[in-house]
Amino acid sequence: MLIFILRRIGQMIATMIALTFIVFYMVNLPGNLEKLAKTEGNMRMTDEEVQNWLEAEGFTRPFLSRYVEWMVGTAQGDMGYSRVFRKPVSEVVGERLGHTGILMFWVMIVMVPMSLIIGILAGMREGTALDRGLSVGSIASTSAPEYVTGIIFTVIFASWFGVLAKEVSWWPDWLVFKGIAKAGSVNFWNFTLPVMTMAIYGMGYIARLTRASMVEVMTSQYIRTARLKGLNFRTVVLKHALRNALITPFTVIMLQFPWLLTGVVVVEAMFNYKGFGFILVQASGNNDIDLLLAISWVAVIVVLLTQLISDIGYAYLNPRIRVK
Amino acid sequence: MPEYIGTGEIILQSITRFWPTWLAIGVTLAVAYPIRERLGVFGRLYGSWIGLAGVVIVLFWVFTAIFADLIAVMGPLEQSFSPGMKKGAPGIIDGQNGIIFLWGGDNLARDIFSRVVHGCRVVLIVAPAATLIAYMVGSTLGLPAGYFRGWSDAISSFLANLILAFPVILLFYLLVTPEVRTPIDVNLGFFTIPWSIPIGMAALFFMFPIVFLCTMWFTKYESNKRKLITYLAVTLVLGLWIYSGLVFSSDPFGVIKMDPNTLNVFAAVILGSSPGVYRIVRGLTMDIMTRDYVAAAQTRGERPWYIMLWEILPNARGPLIVDFCLRIGYTTILLGTLGFFGLGLQPESPDWGSMINHGRPFVRLATTAHLALFPALALMSLVLGLNLLADGLREESLKD
Numbered sequence: 001m002l003i004f005i006l007r008r009i010g011q012m013i014a015t016m017i018a019l020t021f022i023v024f025y026m027v028n029l030p031g032n033l034e035k036l037a038k039t040e041g042n043m044r045m046t047d048e049e050v051q052n053w054l055e056a057e058g059f060t061r062p063f064l065s066r067y068v069e070w071m072v073g074t075a076q077g078d079m080g081y082s083r084v085f086r087k088p089v090s091e092v093v094g095e096r097l098g099h100t101g102i103l104m105f106w107v108m109i110v111m112v113p114m115s116l117i118i119g120i121l122a123g124m125r126e127g128t129a130l131d132r133g134l135s136v137g138s139i140a141s142t143s144a145p146e147y148v149t150g151i152i153f154t155v156i157f158a159s160w161f162g163v164l165a166k167e168v169s170w171w172p173d174w175l176v177f178k179g180i181a182k183a184g185s186v187n188f189w190n191f192t193l194p195v196m197t198m199a200i201y202g203m204g205y206i207a208r209l210t211r212a213s214m215v216e217v218m219t220s221q222y223i224r225t226a227r228l229k230g231l232n233f234r235t236v237v238l239k240h241a242l243r244n245a246l247i248t249p250f251t252v253i254m255l256q257f258p259w260l261l262t263g264v265v266v267v268e269a270m271f272n273y274k275g276f277g278f279i280l281v282q283a284s285g286n287n288d289i290d291l292l293l294a295i296s297w298v299a300v301i302v303v304l305l306t307q308l309i310s311d312i313g314y315a316y317l318n319p320r321i322r323v324k
Numbered sequence: 325m326p327e328y329i330g331t332g333e334i335i336l337q338s339i340t341r342f343w344p345t346w347l348a349i350g351v352t353l354a355v356a357y358p359i360r361e362r363l364g365v366f367g368r369l370y371g372s373w374i375g376l377a378g379v380v381i382v383l384f385w386v387f388t389a390i391f392a393d394l395i396a397v398m399g400p401l402e403q404s405f406s407p408g409m410k411k412g413a414p415g416i417i418d419g420q421n422g423i424i425f426l427w428g429g430d431n432l433a434r435d436i437f438s439r440v441v442h443g444c445r446v447v448l449i450v451a452p453a454a455t456l457i458a459y460m461v462g463s464t465l466g467l468p469a470g471y472f473r474g475w476s477d478a479i480s481s482f483l484a485n486l487i488l489a490f491p492v493i494l495l496f497y498l499l500v501t502p503e504v505r506t507p508i509d510v511n512l513g514f515f516t517i518p519w520s521i522p523i524g525m526a527a528l529f530f531m532f533p534i535v536f537l538c539t540m541w542f543t544k545y546e547s548n549k550r551k552l553i554t555y556l557a558v559t560l561v562l563g564l565w566i567y568s569g570l571v572f573s574s575d576p577f578g579v580i581k582m583d584p585n586t587l588n589v590f591a592a593v594i595l596g597s598s599p600g601v602y603r604i605v606r607g608l609t610m611d612i613m614t615r616d617y618v619a620a621a622q623t624r625g626e627r628p629w630y631i632m633l634w635e636i637l638p639n640a641r642g643p644l645i646v647d648f649c650l651r652i653g654y655t656t657i658l659l660g661t662l663g664f665f666g667l668g669l670q671p672e673s674p675d676w677g678s679m680i681n682h683g684r685p686f687v688r689l690a691t692t693a694h695l696a697l698f699p700a701l702a703l704m705s706l707v708l709g710l711n712l713l714a715d716g717l718r719e720e721s722l723k724d
Contacts, residue, residue: 011482018486026498026521031506136374139715143708145657147664147680151687151700159690179688262493266664270684277493281665284497299491307489 001315008311012304017071023296024067027289033059036287040083074297080290084282089294092279097298099183100264100275103194107260111199111206112253118203119210119249124237126215135211141204146266150197154179154270157193181273194271198263202256206249213248217241247317254310258303326408329415329424337426341437342384344391349383365642368720375716381709385702388441389448396438397423400674409433411692428694430682436694440702443674447706450586450675451655454593458655459648460532461594462601464539467632469602470609481606484599492596493661499525499595500667505588517572518584525591527571529598534563543630585669592667593658597651604647608640615639642721646714653710660703676703 026032037050037057045053054060073079079089122134144152158179164171178190217223218241226236265277272278276295283291329337339346360367369375388395398404406419412429427436465484469477487495499505499522507518537559545552569580571587582590609632612618617639621631662668663677664684671678676699683696 014482015486015489019490022490023494023498029521135715136712139374139711140708143653143711144704145660145707147660147677148700148704151680151684151696152704154687155690155693155697159688159693163690258489258491261491262661265493266661269665280494280497284494296491296494299494300489303489303491 004315005308005312008308012308015304016300019300020071020293020297021067023293024070025063027287027292028059028063028066032287032289036083036289039286070293074294079294079297082283082288082291084286084288084291085279089290092291093276093294093298096183096274096276096279099273100268100277102186103191103198103264103267103273103275104260106191106195107198107202110195111203114199115203115206116210116246116249118207120214120237120242120245122207123211123214123218123245124241126218131211134207138204138207138211141200142208143204144201146197146201146263147270149200150193150267150270153177153193153197179271181271183274194267194273197270198260198267201263202260206252206256209252210245210249214241214245217245220244247314250317251310251314254306254313257306258299261299261302326406326412326419327417328413329417331415334415334426337424338437341395341397341426342388344394345384345387348387348391349380352383353380365645365717365721368723369713369716372716372719374712375720378709378712378714378716381705382713385444385448385706385709389445392441392445396435396441398435398438400434400439400442401672402434402438404429404433404435406433411686411695413691414694427698430679430695431686436679436698439674439679440676440698443676443679443699444702444706446669446673446675447656447659447703450589450593450669451659452652454590454659455597455648455652455655457529457533457590458594458598458651459601459644460536461529461598462603463605463637464532464536465598466602466605467609467636468628470606471613471628471632471636477606480602484602487595487599492658493665495596496592496662496665496667499592500588500662505584507584517574522588522591523571523584525595526587529591529594530567530571534559534567537563539629540633543627543633546627546630583670589659589662589668592662593655596658597655600651600654601647604643605640608643609636612636612639646718646721649710649714649717653707653714656703656707656710676700 033054034050037053038045041049041053051060058066070080077090079093081087082089082092085092118134118138122131122138125131157177161171161176165173165176174189176189177193179193181190181194223236223241226240227233231240261277264275265280267273268275268277269281276298279291280295282288283295356363356367357370360370369379404418404420404423404425409416409418409425409429410433411431412425412433414426414428416425416429417423418425423435425435425437427440430436430439465480469480505520505522507520507523509516510519538556541552541555541559545555565575566580569575570582573581573584575581613636618631618635621635626635659668659675660677660680663673663675663679664681666678666681668677669675679699680696680703683692683694683699686692686695687697
């Protein structure tokens with residue numbers, strides 16, 4: 001087990017170095033640097049002035065040494081200075097990650113239990129009307145990416161409900177949601193739509209996997225034995241089937257994090273929620289090199305850590321792998 | 325004051341305006357029904373409601389793309405200059421020429437219905453084409469990785485995992501920003517080609533179909549020299565002609581060219597989806613490797629590449645077809661994501677992602693919500709159709 005974890009960590013570090021190197025290379029392309037010089041200095045700089053500016057700011061030093069410096073700095077917590085926010089990058093990223101953390105927390109709270117319940121109900125009795133209905137529902141939810149559900153939800157629950165609340169006397173005032181979520185002051189009305197938007201897309205996927213895994217377990221020998229010895233269906237599902245059926249969904253939920261990152265960017269841009277995804281858009285739009293590097297660093301770390309946890313968790317939950 | 329038609333009328337006309345599509349779907353299903361036995365797994369879709377629903381939705385958009393010029397009442401960029409047409413509500417009638425904007429007008433007084441229909445053509449060309457190339461890239465790398473294993477497998481798997489670990493959205497932002505994609509002219513001595521990172525990537529990816537096909541002919545017709553030379557010549561001439569036109573826009577006849585933005589989108593989408601294909605092809609290869617017919621071919625002394633391309637790949641087609649349908653849907657979503665962030669095709673392009681992006685600021689007002697709503701619904705229904713089709717195909721192929 002220890003060797004397994006160590007090997008995974010070794011792979012992880014290699015991946016991280018490769019990925020950060022690519023990002024570092026891309027943001028330091030001549031075009032990007034020139035744009036940076038012009039936004040920092042003035043738009044009418046001549047090529048020579050641009051070159052002088054870059055030299056003064058230290059962008060012309062050898063590429064590799066700058067990369068190593070950046071890596072060492074980042075590992076020590078000094079991520080540089082954000083030129084857009086005029087603040088140290090670590091401050092910006094820390095604050096925004098907190099906002100996104102709240103969003104992710106509620107997404108997980110909504111998404112995981114609901115998708116597991118849907119998957120288990122559908123997979124418990126394969127081929128029934130309930131199974132068919134839930135499966136089609138899951139397919140539909142995976143077909144609508146965040147930017148589609150976000151639009152549809154905003155139109156229905158914010159715009160149309162808002163009109164209804166004004167025009168229909170019996171329409172309760174509390175049943176109007178907000179299409180904008182302000183980071184730092186979230187409540188039920190402005191947070192429901194972003195959370196639902198993010199949760200729906202992942203839900204169908206996890207539910208389908210849970211269903212498939214549940215169907216497989218329910219047709220296995222030991223479940224038949226349990227049924228034949230006279231246990232009732234409820235006990236068999238809850239005590240015998242669930243444990244084994246949840247191994248696959250667990251790993252998949254962990255692997256959902258990188259996917260959720262794209263969702264975070266879309267949802268935060270759509271609902272104006274100023275979190276981690278929002279600064280990604282701002283940083284790339286303004287070519288804020290230090291911030292962009294820090295964001296990719298955090299994103300890559302999150303992705304690799306979840307992969308590691310998922311691997312270890314899978315080995316832990318499934319004894320057959322552990323023995324090997 | 326502009327006049328409007330009622331909701332019932334809007335729904336009715338939304339259905340009747342698609343008449344060429346409905347006709348074509350009806351003809352296709354009617355023609356295919358008697359010969360369904362010969363259509364393999366596609367024929368068996370008649371027996372599954374989910375699969376049939378998927379086929380109908382996918383066919384709907386395919387035929388809409390084909391007959392877009394018949395269905396759309398205006399061009400994708402054509403504006404109306406009558407008063408009140410800007411952001412006009414669904415069902416608004418243009419006072420000057422009597423054209424009804426069934427799904428309303430956008431902020432530049434263009435007909436959203438026509439734009440969605442024209443956008444369908446864009447989406448249905450880019451998404452399947454990009455998926456197909458991603459498949460060629462993924463198979464060309466995945467087959468030997470699964471077949472030989474060893475160090476080449478280790479390297480390509482590491483690369484695939486690298487791309488998969490990269491957050492897609494960050495990748496897009498890094499690749500498709502104007503600073504990275506603006507091509508610089510590189511002089512190669514006798515002629516100049518435009519060069520940038522996305523063009524370089526496209527140059528690499530678009531090479532794969534040619535290499536893939538050439539390898540196929542080489543392995544199959546090794547003993548039949550005349551056939552081999554004919555096939556190779558046709559592939560190389562056609563392939564390299566298209567290649568030079570698409571990638572470097574230096575087609576000597578000036579017929580084939582691709583807009584640089586579209587090329588970037590292709591490169592980004594192919595890069596995003598080929599690692600997935602690689603993994604599934606590699607997994608299937610390792611699975612099929614254990615079959616007897618592969619052992620038989622090895623004993624016959626067939627070359628490894630013959631076995632990969634003519635024994636393993638055809639026998640992996642079942643799961644691959646299902647995955648292909650799913651992946652077109654996924655590519656459509658990726659394409660939409662690019663459009664949503666304004667990184668996609670040209671800003672005025674009627675592809676659905678860009679339309680959603682343009683309509684996005686207006687969704688919070690009920691009177692202007694239609695700007696983004698209709699392209700969003702269109703995109704969702706196409707992906708839903710593809711997913712249902714994939715599910716139906718999977719169910720039917722599992723019955724074997």
